[in-house]
Amino acid sequence: DQNKFQAIISHCKEYGFIFQSSEIYDGLSAVYDYGQYGAELKKNVRDYWWKSMTQMHENIVGIDSAIFMHPTIWKASGHVDNFSDPMIDNKDSKKRYRVDHLIEGYADTLPEAEKTALIQQMEELLKGNDYPGLKKLIEDNKIKCAVSGTVNWTDVREFNLMFSTQMGSVAEDANEIYLRPETAQGIFVNFLNVQKTGRMKIPFGIAQVGKAFRNEIVARQFVFRMREFEQMEMQFFIRPGTEDEWYAYWKEERMKWHKSLGLDPARLQYHDHAKLAFYAKAAVDIEYEFPIGFKEVEGIHSRTDHDLKQHQQYSGKKMQYFDTEINQNYIPYVIETSIGLDRCCLMVLSEAYEEQDLGTPEKPDSRVVLKFPAKLAPIKLAVFPLTKKDGLPELAKELMADCKKSFYCYYEEKDSIGKRYRRQDAIGTPFCVTIDHQTKEDGTVTVRYRDSMEQERIPLASVKEMVMKKILE
């Protein structure tokens, strides 16, 4: 549903969640800035992931490695030689497409059976790196360029997705370095540092959140595919031979995490990879049904000892672990979980976004509400004095002062209470509290719940605890 997707994008802009980067200069393609509420939402998702991974797992620790890394790392990881996508250019429009996206886009317009057959053919060809075959598939199906409507294609070629820059003075010894295209390598190269200093025993994990950069060619899907984005990755180091059970464990554990975000389980699914890297034992994606269809949010990969072995070879440093339980030295195997923070925010926004018709034939009315789980909502509590006099603002500010030490609150005294509710609905604030004259008499306030729009009176003294409890749910 493209309309819903567009509505979410507009809403994100109108309410201070996400802006196009460099907007006053007409924007920078596939780069975005998070506004006041988007930054809070993103921080809450990041913190929730971080806590679930590190605080909730005694054998997982977090690190924060640099974006710039020694260039040989990207040789060892295979990114210099292999981090590329097969692309094709349309000769008339000069537009470049990722071959799989082009074919998938076309397949979406076909009846289900034909679509499946075409995708299967494509996956076979991709698996065999059969570029002439892919070109032929595009030509045989008369797949058109979306811009020029023509079918005039170049050959299929590979383009590396890494951004590069020069470190130090360019004139001297020009040293090309890359902006990391994933955070994982910072974990691999610190494997021994963390294992030794943290006295970590296998099985154990290292988690990290940070920026990654990819020169994506097709980048027209809002924060789903960006050129600068944030990843949340975790590498779990295990004894060789235990990879199947740990893979199964993390596959399930990560799905549970997604469900704990309050997502409808019917909108989540696994997608097994048809095409595996030569070293990989298994790989699966967790997909979410965005308004634009089921798409990958997270990957879980069983990577054997490939990455550490590569770094051992390229660095000449031993990447071994001595397992005291079995008295053996080995290079650990790795299960990796890798999720995009921005994609995750888009998923949470898509799930939360709702347009509701609340009107009657006599009195039309509607609202847009973001039904975030309380723990992810940018603002947890809005505090409204009913009027600007009679000591009500003072009481409201006392409540603010008490609550804002513990969670993000918002104070507002302008406009009718109804209007104030609607503004909070649009940014997803789960609770609004109104202080009125009765508060002065009996110490109660009206709390209004975002989703049900129901209101009830509760003691002023219990507001903070009520919100705290919901945030931890």
Ligand code: ATP
């Ligand atoms: P895709 O097939 O969508 O390009 P990928 O398989 O290349 O993704 P990975 O390399 O496995 O992705 O990266 C792990 C996660 O990082 C992805 O599941 C996704 O959530 C996120 N991610 C990857 N590329 C981007 C991007 N360009 N913009 C936003 N998030 C991204």
